[in-house]
Amino acid sequence: MQVFDKARGAGGRLATRRFEWIQENGSEGRARLDHGAIGFAARSAAFQHFVVEMQSQGLITPWHPALAPQSLPLEQDVPLYVVSPEMPLLCKHLLAGVQTHWSFALDRLTREDAGWRLQAGEQRHPDTFDAVVLAIPPAQAAPLLNGLRDDWARFASLIPMQPGWTLMGVAREDEAQGSEWTLARPELGPLAWVIRNDRRPGRVADPGHAHWVVHARAGWSRLNLEQDAGWVKHQLCTALEVFLGHEVRWAHAVVHRWRYALPPLGRTPSHPLPPAPQHWWDQRLGLGVCGDLFTGTGIEGVEGAYLSAMALVQDLQQPVTADLAASTDAL
Numbered sequence: 001m002q003v004f005d006k007a008r009g010a011g012g013r014l015a016t017r018r019f020e021w022i023q024e025n026g027s028e029g030r031a032r033l034d035h036g037a038i039g040f041a042a043r044s045a046a047f048q049h050f051v052v053e054m055q056s057q058g059l060i061t062p063w064h065p066a067l068a069p070q071s072l073p074l075e076q077d078v079p080l081y082v083v084s085p086e087m088p089l090l091c092k093h094l095l096a097g098v099q100t101h102w103s104f105a106l107d108r109l110t111r112e113d114a115g116w117r118l119q120a121g122e123q124r125h126p127d128t129f130d131a132v133v134l135a136i137p138p139a140q141a142a143p144l145l146n147g148l149r150d151d152w153a154r155f156a157s158l159i160p161m162q163p164g165w166t167l168m169g170v171a172r173e174d175e176a177q178g179s180e181w182t183l184a185r186p187e188l189g190p191l192a193w194v195i196r197n198d199r200r201p202g203r204v205a206d207p208g209h210a211h212w213v214v215h216a217r218a219g220w221s222r223l224n225l226e227q228d229a230g231w232v233k234h235q236l237c238t239a240l241e242v243f244l245g246h247e248v249r250w251a252h253a254v255v256h257r258w259r260y261a262l263p264p265l266g267r268t269p270s271h272p273l274p275p276a277p278q279h280w281w282d283q284r285l286g287l288g289v290c291g292d293l294f295t296g297t298g299i300e301g302v303e304g305a306y307l308s309a310m311a312l313v314q315d316l317q318q319p320v321t322a323d324l325a326a327s328t329d330a331l
């Protein structure tokens with residue numbers, strides 16, 4: 001098996017940004033901020049089993065966030081988990097021993113008699129493959145599926161993934177401003193989530209500093225998706241100050257735009273899933289799709305992506321019986 005990813009490293013939306021900057025006193029500041037998935041639930045027996053196994057290896061930690069007094073309550077009625085000390089470590093762990101290719105933005109998939117060929121721009125990978133699985137957001141999968149499985153491509157292109165702007169940064173903090181909470185769901189305004197990242201399990205405390213990760217609401221993000229990053233940063237910094245009720249003295253802060261953060265919550269009649277599949281698999285072609293696009297009925301996000309992938313793995317273990325020449329003719 002080989003894994004190709006357009007990113008520079010493992011993790012996908014289980015993301016942690018490492019950044020460095022020069023502090024006021026001339027020394028170098030460093031921080032790691034989890035700007036993707038906030039945490040994840042384990043509702044199904046299969047994912048609970050996986051979480052327990054990863055917990056026993058010290059990779060996953062339960063997180064019982066202390067809510068800010070002015071926060072809405074959490075909707076989750078089950079524990080949340082985080083990867084320690086940073087979110088991408090789970091994928092790095094699972095990829096141990098696997099041949100990986102980073103910065104490979106797959107934009108062409110073709111079937112030849114010898115099997116599948118992968119191409120990223122001018123770069124054509126020399127190997128051919130019996131089977132290809134796309135484990136990527138639906139909007140990114142759709143163009144690759146065009147001409148191979150038009151029915152899947154059409155469906156994937158119709159899933160309106162929620163975008164998200166995220167502000168992350170390190171701020172100087174006086175003792176007097178200190179509060180004990182870790183997580184907030186503001187009731188009003190552009191912010192959906194406010195997180196004290198340095199207080200999450202396995203993160204390093206930074207005395208005199210607060211590490212903030214702030215996710216804007218999907219609606220606000222959609223409205224301002226193409227805005228200049230500087231403008232977005234200003235808006236989100238202001239919204240954070242309004243929420244906290246005091247000035248935030250940033251040492252360093254940046255914003256990140258997630259074009260495809262999460263699938264829509266709940267299915268609307270205009271975007272129904274086909275009845276009950278947790279993945280797509282075409283045995284004849286040796287082509288599959290999995291990911292969090294197949295979730296939405298109480299099992300979401302990371303757990304949904306895991307279950308979808310595991311269901312596809314079961315199908316993959318069946319031998320590919322495709323008559324490659326016949327399949328190629330059909331494309």
Ligand SMILES: Cc1cc2nc3c(=O)[nH]c(=O)nc-3n(C[C@H](O)[C@H](O)[C@H](O)COP(=O)(O)OP(=O)(O)OC[C@H]3O[C@@H](n4cnc5c(N)ncnc54)[C@H](O)[C@@H]3O)c2cc1C
Binds near residue numbers: 004041262303
């Ligand atoms: C801000 C934010 C908050 C979230 N909060 C939560 C939460 O609280 N709980 C929860 O359960 N989930 C949450 N999620 C969602 C969760 O992160 C995803 O559901 C999960 O990570 C999906 O995993 P995946 O493997 O399907 O896709 P991804 O993690 O998106 O991985 C896809 C990978 O494919 C790569 N890729 C894409 N296109 C190509 C291409 N053409 N060629 C090569 N590589 C490509 C990408 O670089 C990426 O590494 C959140 C996500 C975001 C962004």
